[in-house]
Amino acid sequence: MSASQSAVRSRAEAVQVSRTFDWMILFTLFTAVLGGYHIHYMLTGGDWDFWTDWKDRRLWVTVAPIVSITFPAAVQACLWWRYRLPVGATISVVALMIGEWINRYLNFWGWTYFPVNICFPSNLIPGAIVLDVILMLGNSMTLTAVVGGLAYGLLFYPGNWPVIAPLHVPVEYNGMMMTLADLQGYHYVRTGTPEYIRMVEKGTLRTFGKDVAPVSAFFSGFVSIIIYFLWHFFGRWFAKTDFISDDAS
Amino acid sequence: MAATTESVKADAAEAPLLNQRNLWAGIALYLAFYSFIRWYEGVYGWSAGLDSFAPEFETYWMNMLYIEIVVEVILFAGINGYIWKTRDRKVMSITPREELRRHFTHWTWLVCYGWAIYWGASYFTEQDGTWHQTIVRDTDFTPSHIIEFYLSYPIYIITGTASFMYAKTRLPTYQEGLHLMYLIAVIGPFMILPNVGLNEWGHTFWFMEELFVAPLHYGFVFFGWAALAVMGVVNTEVMAITKLLKKDLA
Amino acid sequence: MKIKDRVLKLSFIALLISMTAAMFYAPTASAHGEKSQAAFMRMRTIHWFDLHWSKEEVAVNDTMTLHGKFLVFAGWPETVDKPEVSFLNIGIPGPVFIRAGSWIGGQLVPRSVSLELGETYEFKVLLKARRPGDWHVHSMMNVQGGGPIIGPGKWVTVTGSMADFVNPVTTLTGQTIDLESYALDNVYFWHAVWFAIAFAWLLFWIKRPLFVPRHIAVSTGKANTLISAGDKKVGLAFALGTVVIVAASMGSTNDKYPVTTPLQAGLLRGMKTFQMPEQTVSVKVEDATYRVPGRAMNMTLTITNNGDSAVRLGEFETAGVRFLDPAVHEDDTNYPDDLLAEEGLTVSDNSPLAPGESRTVEVTASDAAWEVYRLADLIYDPDSRFAGLLFFWDAKGTRQMVTVDAPLIPTFI
Known part of the structure; x- marks a missing residue:
């Protein structure tokens, strides 16, 4: 048996082996990114993502894109520069949202009985697709960060509005006006989350007119650009294949 | 490469490159075990897990905690000890085909590691958010923590170290030294467990209310990032597998 | 080999089915979860009294109330932030009732409110039963910087089936909806659409x-061919499709829901x-x-009557536990047994204290509740x-209430 001997018996087997590895690698990448991304996202923007009465037009819009552009940027840095695969952002976001949906359905609803219409996740897909396509067309980190990052922030609120708008219909309740989302938060008792914990818009100056969401989205897009750069380099670093000496002596 | 009669015979006799049964059994093992856990918490979370001062809490939850910790220590030592004890001392002289086979086995471990990370970091961690809405948190060892911190995290840690140990003891690729990203991919998520110490300490004098985005939790976030180091492992693996397949794939 | 594969496949499906089934198994038993707070926190923050639970058994969709009063104790402990931002919560295991x-x-x-030290407030919580089971229903106040301050709890049984629960609400635009499932199809629809696009x-x-x-290819310089x-x-x-769908769906949503308002928030004062x-x-x-072996607290009190009768x-109350002298006062509110020491209060001389008189008495409050409630x-x-x-x-x-607040010395023999 010489070292020059082939590992496979035929080209067909080589192709098959390569394809089998594709699936195993994809599975591991998907689940590991899902785990890391999910724990990151739930602890930096989770409460806004968990409950409809946190999904406001100021802080949710600002926080969610900023903290969620992280892993997409890092995974893109690996998959595009090493394999020319323009799916880094979409695969991360899909993984995250699948993880969230499984949890919201089986646990928030299935274990503790919060209706799904109060605890569904935010939609991050539109921004992710645009991020991937810009990277593919431009083949440039800077372009993706600036144009893609901004688009990622800007697309977030309109991408979610069709889902949350029905819950922002006002209702009069015992002499007070509130939205249906507020009412959900009030009705479906969260023993561990008193109302004051909620971080939502509590009134702002109206420098740019009465529309808070576009200003927030724009600011969020702006910060997303910076975060994209930062996490692109994180991604590159995490994609390294270096060895360190294991010789302690 | 013309196949000789001998090599055809050898083909028929040798083990397959990828032992599919092990792969699927691995995935099914975690799925079955965690389904049981999900059933257990669904039933005993409600019937015995709401009041940590009740005797049934001791029976169904504290005992589970004691048992799982003991079993985990044994599994950790046993699995890693076994992999180390049965290490290949002539790892640099294996045939390319054997190396390829070991890469497949290694990936079976990595698939299980990814799967275990999913259950620990995603499924059982976010679940914690909803359980702590439901109970008044009167102990560090809530049913959700007993499962999340002291069961699902140790399980992925054991899986991760085992897969690292496998690579280190059986694959020529990892004989150069310590693969930095592999270390991070295993040690980072591992550090989440010690970080539980900070979490519980903080919760002893901080509010018992559930705010997921509280700065107290950022330690978990930092170590969660380490999951990205799996990309470094993927790249190293792809390079190694490419070396084995390149001339046949061209 | 084929059969083996099929068996494997079927077992896998069976596993998935049993997993799903397991997750929806809903037992009907429960407990509570207080007692965890330091005793001095419970004794010196919110004093709940005159509590009344309107029902002990309630059917799904029916309502019950928990009402009473609470005193925001003037001797508020340093470790808990003052109740300047507080929320009247309800101590139940999640949405087993909705807070109507x-x-x-x-x-x-x-929303959250601002409370003043030393003041008494009347409160009421209206609950609508949602999930069957035996639930411990506690009064509860959350204080920012302090946490949940849990009051007395009483067991309430919810009967019926959660599947029958409805939560009708009429919006200001005139529609009546069921908040339990409202807009759910819409949530599923849009998420399905976006998942489909992402998967494609x-x-x-x-x-x-x-x-x-x-x-x-990349490592041999042929990246461009990929x-x-x-x-x-x-x-x-x-990319264009994504932007177009986002814009179009936003437009159609605005047409469909012309009236929307921002989330409502802000502290309620006064x-x-x-x-x-x-x-x-x-x-x-x-x-x-406090005598540890006897589970009893002894106080020496000098009582002065400045009134005209x-x-x-008749009663000493602390942290929800009530010690009564049955010769003076008996409870007729069906207060939870474990929190009520009907004969737990003894006074060395409890003869009527005449107007203008002052008397020093030994008062003992004893009950297992000292231990049970930690x-x-x-x-x-x-x-x-x-x-x-x-x-x-x-x-x-005629009743009057006096607060006491003093150091406590334990005796271990």
């Missing part, structure tokens, strides 16, 4: 050989307080000891100080 309403001094309090994009790429061949002109067109279509009858009795705590001490742990707290409410009655049945 909650009021402080007649004002609806869906992923499939477009992962259907081709991925890592090894693409690595070979993205064809057709790929770019498809990518552009996905809550109406409840005026307790004027206090004419004054009490001085000479000393107080004779009074007797109030005895007070002696191991970093601030060994107790507090509580004393209730006095005159011959006409």
